[in-house]
Amino acid sequence: xxxxxxxxxxxxxxxxxxxxxxxxxxxxxxxxxxxxxxxxxxxxxxxxxxxxxxxxxxxxxxxxxxxxxxxxxxxxxxxxxxxxxxxxxxxxxxxxxxxxxxxxxxxxxxxxxxxxxxxxxxxxxxxxxxxxxxxxxxxxxxxxxxxxxxxxxxxxxxxxxxxxxxxxxxxxxxxxxxxxxxxxxxxxxxxxxxxxxxxxxxxxxxxxxxxxxxxxxxxxxxxxxxxxxxxxxxxxxxxxxxxxxxxxxxxxxxxxxxxxxxxxxxxxxxxxxxxxxxxxxxxxxxxxxxxxxxxxxxxxxxxxxxxxxxxxxxxxxxxxxxxxxxxxxxxxxxxxxxxxxxxxxxxxxxxxxxxxxxxxxxxxxxxxxxxxxxxxxxxxxxxxxxxxxxxxxxxxxxxxxxxxxxxxxxxxxxxxxxxxxxxxxxxxxxxxxxxxxxxxxxxxxxxx
Numbered sequence: 001x002x003x004x005x006x007x008x009x010x011x012x013x014x015x016x017x018x019x020x021x022x023x024x025x026x027x028x029x030x031x032x033x034x035x036x037x038x039x040x041x042x043x044x045x046x047x048x049x050x051x052x053x054x055x056x057x058x059x060x061x062x063x064x065x066x067x068x069x070x071x072x073x074x075x076x077x078x079x080x081x082x083x084x085x086x087x088x089x090x091x092x093x094x095x096x097x098x099x100x101x102x103x104x105x106x107x108x109x110x111x112x113x114x115x116x117x118x119x120x121x122x123x124x125x126x127x128x129x130x131x132x133x134x135x136x137x138x139x140x141x142x143x144x145x146x147x148x149x150x151x152x153x154x155x156x157x158x159x160x161x162x163x164x165x166x167x168x169x170x171x172x173x174x175x176x177x178x179x180x181x182x183x184x185x186x187x188x189x190x191x192x193x194x195x196x197x198x199x200x201x202x203x204x205x206x207x208x209x210x211x212x213x214x215x216x217x218x219x220x221x222x223x224x225x226x227x228x229x230x231x232x233x234x235x236x237x238x239x240x241x242x243x244x245x246x247x248x249x250x251x252x253x254x255x256x257x258x259x260x261x262x263x264x265x266x267x268x269x270x271x272x273x274x275x276x277x278x279x280x281x282x283x284x285x286x287x288x289x290x291x292x293x294x295x296x297x298x299x300x301x302x303x304x305x306x307x308x309x310x311x312x313x314x315x316x317x318x319x320x321x322x323x324x325x326x327x328x329x330x331x332x333x334x335x336x337x338x339x340x341x342x343x344x345x346x347x348x349x350x351x352x353x354x355x356x357x358x359x360x361x362x363x364x365x366x367x368x369x370x371x372x373x374x375x376x377x378x379x380x381x382x383x384x385x386x387x388x389x390x391x392x393x394x395x396x397x398x399x400x401x402x403x404x405x406x407x408x409x410x411x412x413x414x415x416x417x418x419x420x421x422x423x424x425x426x427x428x429x430x431x432x433x434x435x436x437x438x439x440x441x442x443x444x445x446x447x448x
Contacts, residue, residue, distance in 0.1 A: 070099035264301035362386030393427030
């Protein structure tokens with residue numbers, strides 16, 4: 001909620017009622033004026049050094065000579081407010097408005113008290129007195145409606161202000177909050193359609209309407225508005241978001257790819273939407289592998305993405321589908337584009353090498369990773385496994401025994417270590433130790 005600054009106004013502080021002139025001698029009038037002026041300036045001096053009690057005493061002297069001076073009551077209100085004596089502050093500001101209801105600053109004093117005391121219902125009453133002075137106070141009224149959960153009034157006023165003055169970040173955030181509950185969505189849909197008809201070149205209204213239709217799973221209406229957006233604003237990148245899905249569903253691959261590339265290259269469109277589009281295209285490519293080069297080009301748009309390693313996620317997709325050659329390809333692409341020090345991607349790659357029986361690469365890659373991460377037992381396991389398969393049993397045994405020292409958590413990895421050690425000792429002809437490690441593995445399997 002915005003807070004309006006209170007401004008000190010000194011006008012009117014020397015005003016003397018006409019009746020006083022008729023009843024008092026000229027020299028007495030001068031005396032009254034002098035006393036008033038001295039007391040008023042004394043109040044300003046004391047307030048300036050935060051001596052609010054003395055400022056209030058001085059202002060009360062002013063009221064003795066001029067009991068209906070609105071400015072004195074305004075100053076009293078400010079001093080009481082500084083002391084957090086909210087009731088007297090409000091009463092003083094209110095008295096000032098009763099004397100001079102056309103002074104905006106007096107009403108602002110009442111609003112200030114209402115705001116600080118969180119008396120939002122009272123603040124609504126006061127702010128409605130301020131709106132005739134300055135229509136921008138309607139933004140404060142929107143905030144007050146939000147605070148008092150009068151969402152229907154807030155939404156109506158948001159649309160009014162947007163229509164008259166253009167959108168603001170604060171109002172748009174309030175609107176998102178209101179519409180998230182769903183209760184006012186139909187009202188907002190009607191408003192957006194009206195806004196589009198009134199100003200068909202305003203892109204943001206289409207985007208908001210597409211979002212609402214999407215939330216309601218009204219795919220036909222999403223497509224209808226998207227096409228209208230494209231017709232009115234052919235360069236709109238947002239139009240391509242929904243058109244992409246439509247093209248894909250209709251198996252119009254070239255159009256879908258063009259729309260996708262426009263979206264992925266856009267600086268306006270949220271990363272989550274881009275990831276969703278890429279994921280939908282990945283599923284499409286899985287059934288239509290001839291478009292794999294377009295998928296690889298699309299991945300390039302995410303090279304600077306710090307949140308999601310896209311190539312790795314695609315590798316996982318293919319690994320889950322047992323398309324291991326493709327998984328390997330994307331894991332390697334991920335490590336090339338990002339960093340060779342990504343532990344998870346390297347472990348996924350080692351598993352994919354293992355499942356494709358590429359044991360030379362398993363052994364080589366695992367040793368490279370041991371050099372980078374000497375305390376990670378998983379890399380010792382893969383190195384042992386690879387060397388066992390290459391019949392380099394002595395090397396496998398030494399690496400696996402070293403890796404056991406770094407094994408902290410018991411579980412599947414420990415079982416796999418014992419199995420590989422059993423294989424290594426079997427290859428070395430030490431059948432006693434072979435049985436020892438196979439026995440340990442079996443015992444752990446029984447305990448699982």
